[in-house]
Amino acid sequence: MIGADAPGAGTHAIHARDGRARAGRLHTAHGAFDTPMFMPVATAATVKGLTPRQLRDDVGAQILLANTYHLALRPGAEAVERLGGLHRFMSWDGPILTDSGGFQVFSLASLRKVTDDGVEFRSHLDGAKLMFTPERVIGIQGKLGVDIAMVLDECVAADAPRAVAERAAWRSLDWARRCTEVERPSEQLLFGIVQGGMYADIRASHAAALVDLDFPGYAVGGLSVGEERSVMIELARESIEPLPLDRPRYLMGVGLPEDLIRFVGMGYDMFDCVLPTRNGRNGMLFTSQGRLNLRLARHAEADRPPDPECGCYTCRHFSLAYLRHLATTREMLGPQLASLHNLHFYLDLMKQMRAAIEDGRFSAWSRSRLSKLEEGSEP
Amino acid sequence: MIGADAPGAGTHAIHARDGRARAGRLHTAHGAFDTPMFMPVATAATVKGLTPRQLRDDVGAQILLANTYHLALRPGAEAVERLGGLHRFMSWDGPILTDSGGFQVFSLASLRKVTDDGVEFRSHLDGAKLMFTPERVIGIQGKLGVDIAMVLDECVAADAPRAVAERAAWRSLDWARRCTEVERPSEQLLFGIVQGGMYADIRASHAAALVDLDFPGYAVGGLSVGEERSVMIELARESIEPLPLDRPRYLMGVGLPEDLIRFVGMGYDMFDCVLPTRNGRNGMLFTSQGRLNLRLARHAEADRPPDPECGCYTCRHFSLAYLRHLATTREMLGPQLASLHNLHFYLDLMKQMRAAIEDGRFSAWSRSRLSKLEEGSEP
Numbered sequence: 001m002i003g004a005d006a007p008g009a010g011t012h013a014i015h016a017r018d019g020r021a022r023a024g025r026l027h028t029a030h031g032a033f034d035t036p037m038f039m040p041v042a043t044a045a046t047v048k049g050l051t052p053r054q055l056r057d058d059v060g061a062q063i064l065l066a067n068t069y070h071l072a073l074r075p076g077a078e079a080v081e082r083l084g085g086l087h088r089f090m091s092w093d094g095p096i097l098t099d100s101g102g103f104q105v106f107s108l109a110s111l112r113k114v115t116d117d118g119v120e121f122r123s124h125l126d127g128a129k130l131m132f133t134p135e136r137v138i139g140i141q142g143k144l145g146v147d148i149a150m151v152l153d154e155c156v157a158a159d160a161p162r163a164v165a166e167r168a169a170w171r172s173l174d175w176a177r178r179c180t181e182v183e184r185p186s187e188q189l190l191f192g193i194v195q196g197g198m199y200a201d202i203r204a205s206h207a208a209a210l211v212d213l214d215f216p217g218y219a220v221g222g223l224s225v226g227e228e229r230s231v232m233i234e235l236a237r238e239s240i241e242p243l244p245l246d247r248p249r250y251l252m253g254v255g256l257p258e259d260l261i262r263f264v265g266m267g268y269d270m271f272d273c274v275l276p277t278r279n280g281r282n283g284m285l286f287t288s289q290g291r292l293n294l295r296l297a298r299h300a301e302a303d304r305p306p307d308p309e310c311g312c313y314t315c316r317h318f319s320l321a322y323l324r325h326l327a328t329t330r331e332m333l334g335p336q337l338a339s340l341h342n343l344h345f346y347l348d349l350m351k352q353m354r355a356a357i358e359d360g361r362f363s364a365w366s367r368s369r370l371s372k373l374e375e376g377s378e379p
Numbered sequence: 380m381i382g383a384d385a386p387g388a389g390t391h392a393i394h395a396r397d398g399r400a401r402a403g404r405l406h407t408a409h410g411a412f413d414t415p416m417f418m419p420v421a422t423a424a425t426v427k428g429l430t431p432r433q434l435r436d437d438v439g440a441q442i443l444l445a446n447t448y449h450l451a452l453r454p455g456a457e458a459v460e461r462l463g464g465l466h467r468f469m470s471w472d473g474p475i476l477t478d479s480g481g482f483q484v485f486s487l488a489s490l491r492k493v494t495d496d497g498v499e500f501r502s503h504l505d506g507a508k509l510m511f512t513p514e515r516v517i518g519i520q521g522k523l524g525v526d527i528a529m530v531l532d533e534c535v536a537a538d539a540p541r542a543v544a545e546r547a548a549w550r551s552l553d554w555a556r557r558c559t560e561v562e563r564p565s566e567q568l569l570f571g572i573v574q575g576g577m578y579a580d581i582r583a584s585h586a587a588a589l590v591d592l593d594f595p596g597y598a599v600g601g602l603s604v605g606e607e608r609s610v611m612i613e614l615a616r617e618s619i620e621p622l623p624l625d626r627p628r629y630l631m632g633v634g635l636p637e638d639l640i641r642f643v644g645m646g647y648d649m650f651d652c653v654l655p656t657r658n659g660r661n662g663m664l665f666t667s668q669g670r671l672n673l674r675l676a677r678h679a680e681a682d683r684p685p686d687p688e689c690g691c692y693t694c695r696h697f698s699l700a701y702l703r704h705l706a707t708t709r710e711m712l713g714p715q716l717a718s719l720h721n722l723h724f725y726l727d728l729m730k731q732m733r734a735a736i737e738d739g740r741f742s743a744w745s746r747s748r749l750s751k752l753e754e755g756s757e758p
Contacts, residue, residue: 044710046711048711051692051712074704089701091701303463313430317431317432319468321462325453332425
C-alpha cells in the first residue's frame with residue numbers, strides 16, 4: 001500500500017493544531033489514516049453486520065480494531081497466520097490495530113490468576129485453561145500480522161483500592177518492557193498503555209515511566225469501566241499530560257459522540273468503542289439531533305430520513321418508519337442499517353473535527369455541536 | 380420505469396423455446412424481468428440480511444416477493460400506503476409480487492374458520508382475530524401497490540382427503556372469480572392459483588376452470604408441502620398442462636436448484652423459495668459442486684473460495700475458512716455473506732437456463748448440471 005516515497009510506519013505527521021487538539025496522519029504498513037480517528041470494532045475479525053466494502057465505501061472507515069483474546073480462542077492465531085494473516089482473512093487491506101487481550105481476560109474470562117509472569121485464565125467459551133504472557137500476546141499479534149499491536153496490561157476494577165491499582169500499574173510497566181523485547185514483524189507498531197486505576201498520581205507516574213520506554217504511540221486504558229463521568233474526564237486529562245506531543249495518543253474504549261469531542265479537545269488522536277454497533281443492534285441511532293430509539297411507537301409513520309442531516313446509505317434510502325418496522329419485526333437488516341448509520345455518524349464526526357482543527361475553529365465548533373447533541377435525545 | 384414505447388404491464392414476450400422450456404420477459408408497472416426467473420423472498424418487506432443495493436448489484440435480483448399476511452399484520456397495509464407504498468417503503472424500485480396471504484393463514488395462524496365468505500383466524504403474533512376475504516386481500520395488495528397480486532386460495536394439507544381437497548379447490552375458484560371483480564390499481568397484474576391437493580384430476584379441472592377467468596398469469600400452489608418428491612413432480616406436470624402457453628406460469632414455494640432446472644424444463648417461468656436465505660442463515664451454501672455445510676471442521680483451514688466457479692462478492696473476497704469462522708462464532712456477517720452467495724447462485728442458475736434455452740441446448744445443459752449438483756453434497 002505504501003509507495004517508495006511514503007513516510008515510514010509510525011510517522012505521525014501532525015499538520016494542524018488548535019488548542020490541545022491536533023489533526024494529522026499516522027502511517028502504517030497498510031497505509032495511513034487521518035487523526036483524530038475512530039476505529040470500528042471488529043472483535044472476531046468482523047464488524048458485526050457490515051461487509052468490508054460497506055465499511056470502506058459507506059462508513060468511511062480507515063482503520064479497524066480487532067480483539068486478540070477473541071481471535072486467539074477462535075479461530076486461533078496460528079490458523080489466521082496459515083490463512084495469510086488477519087488482513088487477508090477478513091478481507092480488509094487497510095490498517096488494523098489489535099488490543100492485547102488484557103481487557104477481555106479481566107472482563108470475560110474466569111478463574112484468573114495473575115502473577116508477575118502473566119495471567120492464567122479459563123476461556124469464557126469452553127473453560128479451557130490458557131495463559132497470556134507479554135511474550136505470548138506479542139507473538140499472537142505478530143501471527144495476526146496487524147499494523148498496531150498493544151502491550152499486555154493488567155486492568156483493575158473501577159473500585160480497586162490504591163495498593164491494588166499501584167501493583168497492577170507497575171506490573172503492567174514491567175510487562176510493557178518485556179513486550180518491547182520480543183521480535184515482531186517489521187513495520188508493526190507497538191503502543192504502550194497507561195494504567196493506574198482511578199488514581200491520578202499513579203497514572204501520571206506510570207505514564208512518565210512508559211514514555212522512558214519510547215513507544216511509537218501511547219494508549220490510555222482502564223477508563224470508562226463504570227466510574228463517574230467527571231472522574232473519567234479528569235483521569236483522561238491526567239493520563240495524557242506526560243505523553244509526548246509528537247506521538248499518537250489513543251483513549252481506549254471511549255465512548256459517546258460527546259466524549260469524542262471532549263477528548264479530541266484534550267489532544268487524543270484515536271478512539272474505539274462498541275457503542276455505535278452495539279446500540280445500533282439494539283435499535284438506537286446516534287443522529288445530529290441526539291439519540292433516537294427506533295422502538296418508540298411515535299416513529300411508526302415517520303416518513304423522513306432517520307437523520308435529516310446525514311448522507312449515509314441508510315438515511316438516503318430508508319425512512320425512520322421503515323427502520324422502526326425492522327426493529328419491531330426483529331429483521332436482521334435493522335441492525336445492519338442502524339450500525340451502518342451509527343458508524344457513518346461517528347466517522348463523519350471525526351471528519352468534522354479534523355476540518356474544525358485545520359480551520360482553527362475547533363473550540364467554537366465543539367461548543368455548538370455539544371449543545372445540539374445533548375438537546376433532543378430519546379429514552 | 381416504463382418508457383412510452385415499452386410493452387404494457389402483463390405482456391409476456393417469449394423470445395425462445397426449447398422443448399417445453401421458454402425464455403422471455405414479463406413487463407410490469409415497475410419494469411420488466413427476464414423469465415424463467417427466481418424471486419428472492421422479502422417476507423416482511425426485507426430479504427433477510429441483504430440491502431436492496433446488494434440485491435440489485437451483487438445478487439442480480441430483478442423481482443422480489445413479499446408476504447401479504449406478514450405485512451398486513453405489521454406494519455399494516457394502510458401504514459405502508461400512507462408511507463408511499465411498498466416499493467418506496469422498502470426502497471426497491473423494481474417489480475414486486477405479493478402472495479395472497481392464504482398460505483400463511485393456513486400454515487402460521489391459529490383457530491382458522493373457513494367459510495365460503497373467507498377465512499377467519501388469529502394472528503400468530505398477538506392472537507388478534509382477523510378475517511381474510513378475497514376482496515380484503517386484493518384491497519391489501521392494492522394498498523401495498525405491488526406489481527403482481529395473487530388471488531386468495533384455500534390451501535389443504537398434503538394428506539387432505541379427496542373430498543376436502545375438492546371442496547377447497549372449488550371454493551378457491553369462487554374466491555378467484557371474486558378477486559377479479561375488485562377494483563385494483565391500474566397496471567397491477569392478478570394471477571390465479573391452481574389448487575387441488577394431491578389429486579391430479581382435481582388440479583387439471585381446477586386449472587381449466589381458472590383459465591376461463593382469463594388471468595394474465597397463473598400460479599400452481601399447494602405443492603412442496605411435505606409430499607414425496609416424485610408426487611410433487613407429477614402434480615406440477617398435471618397442473619401446468621391446461622395453462623395457456625402465452626401466459627407466465629409460476630410454481631409457488633419451489634425449491635432446490637435441481638427442482639428449478641426440472642420445472643423450467645416443464646415450462647414454468649417463475650419461482651420463489653426461502654431456501655437460499657434460510658439455509659444461508661443456517662450455514663449451508665449452494666455451490667456449483669453441491670451443497671456445503673459451513674459448520675464442518677474440515678473447512679476450518681480451507682483457504683479457497685466457497686465456490687470456485689462463483690463470481691459473487693462473497694466468493695471473490697472471502698475464504699471458506701472465514702465463512703466457517705463466522706458460522707462458528709455466530710457472527711451476523713455469516714448469514715449475510717451466505718445469503719448473498721446463495722441468492723447469487725440461484726439467480727445465476729436462472730441466467731444459465733435462459734441462455735441454454737436461447738441456444739437450444741437446454742436439455743443437454745440440464746442433464747450435465749443436474750449430475751454435477753447431485754454429486755458432492757455434504758450432510
